[in-house]
Amino acid sequence: MPITFIDVERQKSLRIVLLLFLLVAFYFIFAFIVAQAVVLFMFRADSFFVFGSLKYAAIIAVFVLTLAVVHFSISGYTAVQRVIEQVRAGDPDPEDGIHRQLVNIIEEIHVASGNVRKIRCMVIPTLSMNALAVTDLRGEAVIAITEGLLSRLSRDQLEAVVAHEAYHILSGDCLETSIAASLFGIYASAVEGLKGVSEEDFRAVPFLFLFWVLSTLGSLVTMFISREREYRADAGAVRMTRNPLALAEALHRISARWSGTGFISDGLEMLCISSPTIDAHDESEGWLDDLLSTHPPVRKRIAVLLGMAHVSASVLDSQDRSRTAVQMPGSPASSVYGGSAQEPVVVCPSCRGQLTRESSESTVVFRCRSCMGLLVDNDKIPRILARKQVTCTDRLLALVRAVTADNQRSLAIRQKRLKEKKNEETILCPKCNRVMFRTFYSYAYLIEIDRCSVCHVTWFDTDELEMLQCLIENKIAGTIGIASDVQDV
Amino acid sequence: MIVVWISAGLVFLLSVLGICIYNRLVTLRNDVRNAWSQIDVQLKRRYDLIPNLVAAVRGYMAHEKQVLENVVAARALTLSATKVKERAAAEDGLSLELKGLFAVMEAYPDLKANQNIMLLQEELVSTENRIAFARQLYNDLVANYRTRLEVFPDIVIASVFSFRAAEYFAAGSDDTQLPKAVLSSSA
Structure with missing residues (x-):
């Protein structure tokens, strides 16, 4: 691990190339199926195999490669813009005291990381509690925080969350997740939208199918997004703010309250600080869970952070009482x-x-x-x-x-x-x-x-x-x- | 003849190695200097902000003259320091006084209602954080640089070109802890 962020080289991640390959493979299979179907049904050629002819294979390959590269570069270069539009994030309001605090916090993080990279902050107007980081091939980087999180965390806790997201961006692992989200994740909500349309209009059906395949691929992509990076980002955040307790408290609050499905759309969970959908895999361990989940169990993350702060978990529970908790003395709510x-x-x-x-x-x-x-x-x-x-x-x-x-x-x-x-x-x-x-x-x-x-x-x-x-x-x-x-x- | 070639090759390799090490040391030294100037920027910012806050708060805190005077005195003291250690000690003192001021401010509910003062306070809290972070970065870089200066091949180059170890920005006490605001547990 590098000593400071000035030492962090911007690594060209191998995984980004892998993503491109995945996309090409997907288009290749898709094109093959379409071409084979066209040949079989249109021309009534009974046992004609498209790739039997070198000419056809070459045409398909060239076609597919161009399509995939175009799709990839569009997604890669517009990831920030697309994600921002999808979660409807806006710039912080300079008149607003709490938004100004967020702007200050980002500045502080810039100082802590040695001003290696400019990061913009944005606010997502929902009540749920979450934060996400997104960056793209143009080098633009954005950290977006929901209003719910802004108003329910203390300054130190917010700082820890922003530092966590900033580490994702600075260490470079945010780029691969952003591109993955932009390539595949975004279509999850498009599928939902088109489902309604396709009941009335049959022309939407092929798009629905294509988007469905893309969003399913998106959930496959989560397989190779490692859970380890969340631990690393937690550690990075602690190195910046030197305050593991604040991050533990923030995670505890985020997990104890509503992290918010429905607002932060499906398919973007890999960008968030804690998974917005409730998934059994997220909260358990084992190789299958590691494979299918993008986030490690919050329980474990908090335990690691508390270990750094030399504090036991009971402190958090006593600090964070829920609004109407009807608790018997001596039997704290687990x-x-x-x-x-x-x-x-x-x-x-x-x-x-x-x-x-x-x-x-x-x-x-x-x-x-x-x-x-x-x-x-x-x-x-x-x-x-x-x-x-x-x-x-x-x-x-x-x-x-x-x-x-x-x-x-x-x-x-x-x-x-x-x-x-x-x-x-x-x-x-x-x-x-x-x-x-x-x-x-x-x-x-x-x-x-x-x-x-x-x-x-x-x-x-x-x-x-x-x-x-x-x-x-x-x-x-x-x-x-x-x-x-x-x-x- | 062969011996000449081999020794020439060795000299060439060694000089390339030397140049690499020299360049790395220069980079590190410049990083340290840059980090130092970052601390300076933030300290200056705090220095400029304090009179505004003191002026704004004075009207409300008639009974707390001493606290305000301490802050003003500590601020003046930071200018007189010349050495890194003295400077660090003076700035630490100012941080401490500010902490005291913030703590006293908690007791005045009128202050909380004043948007302008809350804004100034937020700016100052943020600046305190930035100072702490800038310092942290500086000290990390100094540690890095010092290690490089003492590690074997580098130590030769460093002594030949008289690279000098930078000083840590520390006065002995740690003041990374900010005044903890007491927040109601739920919003």
Whole structure:
């Protein structure tokens, strides 16, 4: 490892050439299939093999090579621009205090790295928490941070994250991932877009197929993007900022909250500081996981960093209390990396974040840290309800009144119209992926919840469990006359 | 005849090696000098920023005259230092005083409401960081350079052309730690 960044030579990475070869191979196979199909079906030549003729083979090879080189150079030279457009990143606002802080931090990193390379910073206007670095063959380099991350990290932590991304750029490994993302990753969202179009317009189908193949290849590319580089970037960040604790805290926050799917599109995860999609491979180890994942387990990264800082992991948990954590003293909520690795990943049905184990009234439940929804086994609900002494705030009370009144009304309507099928949005069970059915907790307590009849679990949206408890404790009944109300409708 | 050729070849090889080493040493020395000038740029920046902050804060902090005076005095002291060690000690002193000022500022909620002062403070915090980083880089490069000067073939060239070891920018105490702002744990 070089002593300073002035020593870091810009290495021409072998992997970039590999990417080009992969692309050429892909186009070659694609062209071969097309040519063979054309020959077989158009000219009705029964057993004609295209590459049997040297002339055809040469034409295809030349054609494919030009196409691949053009595609590669376009992707390579416009990677920054394309990724920025895709995540809708913008320049920091000079009027904004926090954005100005980000600009200052980038300047500091320039100083720390010896001004070897100019890096621009940008802001991604989403609430999710993530950061990405992208660079291209033109030499432009950008670090983009989401608004969510900007506002939820302290200055030191933000500095550590920026240093981590800057190391990716300075050490040169960002170039290969950027080109890979630009070549293949970008098409993942194009596939989603075209799926809708192709249902109406059949002309979109070939494009859909091509894009689908490209994005699938993209996920193959993740195979040779090594997880090691994340460890290296963490180490590099620590060398720049000399503050391993701040980076550990930042990673912990990013992993404990919502790292954000849907906003940072699929196919760009290799550019991000922590993987935005929840994937079982990311959080476990083994050769297969190493192959299929772009990021090492956050748990392990944090452990390494804490080792550098000589701090134990419990410090982080005590520092970072979640917003409404209902914790028993002495039984701290185990967070993402604290839990056992073998546990299956459970994903929040409404916002796709990872659910974390939490103990509520001495019982284990799963909470989503971003929308505060709660997943509870059915047989545990009475326990929680019986044990928990919830403080009914005015806000909660008002909410309960409004919701029960509203639900009473809709129940009355439903009964009158004899179970007319409502076109409601349904959510999928986090455990078995089947549709959950939306129902009332009971007809006495009109709080709507989602139940899975297979796994016997219940999903409470934000505040629903609290409302239910409030309702039971205060014995609030609906105050609207049913009969009169229905007539209005 | 052959002996002459061989010795000529040896001399040629040795001189090529010597030139390479010499060039590398010059590069390293220039890197060190450049890093030093970077520290200077940041120190100058801090020097210029401090009067603005002191002037802006003075009105709010009538009872904390001593803290402000300490900062001003420490700032003046940095100019008088000539040697690297003295300079480092003076700058460390200024950092320490600034740390004290920031800590005191925490106790004045009025200051937090003043956009202008928050801006100045952020600029100063950033400058403190830059100084620390520039210093870190400088010291890394000095360490690198010093090692080169003491390693075998290089030491010959270095002594012939009288390359001198650069001094570390350090006064003994470490001040890379910035004042830790106490942040509410969730946003």
